[in-house]
Amino acid sequence: MAVPISQMWTVASYVLGKRIKGNKRYPLVLMLEPLFRCNLACAGCGKVQYPPHVLKKVLSPEECFAAVEECGVPMVAIPGGEPLLHPQIVEIVNGLIARKKYIYMCTNALELSRRLHEFTPSKYLTFSVHLDGLREHHDFAVCREGTYDIAIEGIKAAVARGFRVTTNATFFDGTDPNSVRAFFDEVMSMGVEGVVLSPGYSYDKAPDQNRFMGRARVRRLFRAILSNRKKTWKFNMSPLFLEFLMGKRSYECTPWGSPAYNIFGWQKPCYLLQDGYAESFKELMETTEWESYGAASGNPKCANCMVSCGYEPTAVIDGFGSLSGFWAMVRATFSMYKDQGALKLLDEPVANGHAPLVQLESNAREETHA
Numbered sequence: 001m002a003v004p005i006s007q008m009w010t011v012a013s014y015v016l017g018k019r020i021k022g023n024k025r026y027p028l029v030l031m032l033e034p035l036f037r038c039n040l041a042c043a044g045c046g047k048v049q050y051p052p053h054v055l056k057k058v059l060s061p062e063e064c065f066a067a068v069e070e071c072g073v074p075m076v077a078i079p080g081g082e083p084l085l086h087p088q089i090v091e092i093v094n095g096l097i098a099r100k101k102y103i104y105m106c107t108n109a110l111e112l113s114r115r116l117h118e119f120t121p122s123k124y125l126t127f128s129v130h131l132d133g134l135r136e137h138h139d140f141a142v143c144r145e146g147t148y149d150i151a152i153e154g155i156k157a158a159v160a161r162g163f164r165v166t167t168n169a170t171f172f173d174g175t176d177p178n179s180v181r182a183f184f185d186e187v188m189s190m191g192v193e194g195v196v197l198s199p200g201y202s203y204d205k206a207p208d209q210n211r212f213m214g215r216a217r218v219r220r221l222f223r224a225i226l227s228n229r230k231k232t233w234k235f236n237m238s239p240l241f242l243e244f245l246m247g248k249r250s251y252e253c254t255p256w257g258s259p260a261y262n263i264f265g266w267q268k269p270c271y272l273l274q275d276g277y278a279e280s281f282k283e284l285m286e287t288t289e290w291e292s293y294g295a296a297s298g299n300p301k302c303a304n305c306m307v308s309c310g311y312e313p314t315a316v317i318d319g320f321g322s323l324s325g326f327w328a329m330v331r332a333t334f335s336m337y338k339d340q341g342a343l344k345l346l347d348e349p350v351a352n353g354h355a356p357l358v359q360l361e362s363n364a365r366e367e368t369h370a
């Protein structure tokens with residue numbers, strides 16, 4: 001596992017503290033979306049299709065700090081939109097570091113090299129660079145040629161300056177597992193701390209609705225990708241969540257584990273669905289009908305979801321919440337998952353090879369380039 005010991009200790013003691021107090025539902029990571037605007041318009045994105053007046057809005061630093069303090073999480077992910085387009089992002093990041101929160105700032109890195117000098121390396125700050133695979137696959141996924149090379153330049157510059165850097169990838173139907181494995185080799189050779197990955201969620205708003213996978217396809221893909229691992233590969237996420245993706249364990253969703261806060265308020269029930277908003281974290285926890293979500297609920301919107309924001313908290317709580325879970329996590333950290341059947345999957349032709357690159361235009365892109 002690539003996560004530093006100090007961060008693991010912070011999360012482990014937080015989970016144990018909640019268990020000792022008998023808390024049944026508690027958050028681990030705040031998904032803080034300070035804006036929805038982006039300088040890309042990826043086909044699988046469910047965020048940048050808002051109308052221009054929404055895309056212009058941002059959360060203030062004070063709103064961000066109040067949300068973090070109210071929910072009390074040890075970790076904050078800053079997705080978006082593209083956080084580097086927020087005019088006060090440096091102030092937000094510095095304020096969160098001062099509060100000793102572990103921050104994962106998700107960025108497509110188009111602006112990263114140019115903006116790096118404004119940030120200070122810290123164990124609390126990680127740039128989590130959106131990279132969906134090798135050059136051709138990434139440029140296809142984000143619907144613009146040339147983005148891979150710019151992101152790589154940003155990653156190298158950030159690593160050279162001493163920042164913590166991870167990559168985060170979302171995979172859809174038609175992904176070639178061999179290409180993903182080659183991608184792991186490439187990014188690890190750049191000195192990144194680890195890779196973060198997740199299957200995509202079938203957002204209603206996403207322009208391309210044909211690339212989402214059902215659960216069986218997700219398991220098959222991740223079994224092919226993650227079995228027979230190389231020692232050099234590092235993953236900046238729970239090894240038990242990776243086992244879940246590979247079909248080696250079943251978990252239920254913990255939607256309150258990664259609550260989402262954005263310009264509309266606290267999103268019900270999770271980062272992916274929008275079944276209303278609460279004005280406070282307390283209201284979110286008390287008024288959301290949690291039993292209506294997750295695969296076991298029968299909710300069709302959750303039926304195919306295996307996304308990290310819902311299922312990684314379950315894996316983290318499992319790993320740090322009991323001795324047996326901790327032992328499973330240690331074993332999973334060091335396992336290479338030798339699997340002959342998975343090797344055969346790598347020889348199969350890719351079912352849904354992607355079409356030539358389509359460059360999508362959107363209000364968001366036009367606006368951020370204005």
Ligand code: SF4
Nearest residue numbers: 038040041042045081
């Ligand atoms: S980089 Fe792509 S997925 Fe991320 S917010 Fe921008 S458009 Fe959406």
Ligand code: SF4
Nearest residue numbers: 253270293302305310
């Ligand atoms: S299963 Fe997925 S979509 Fe449903 S509540 Fe959990 S994270 Fe959200």
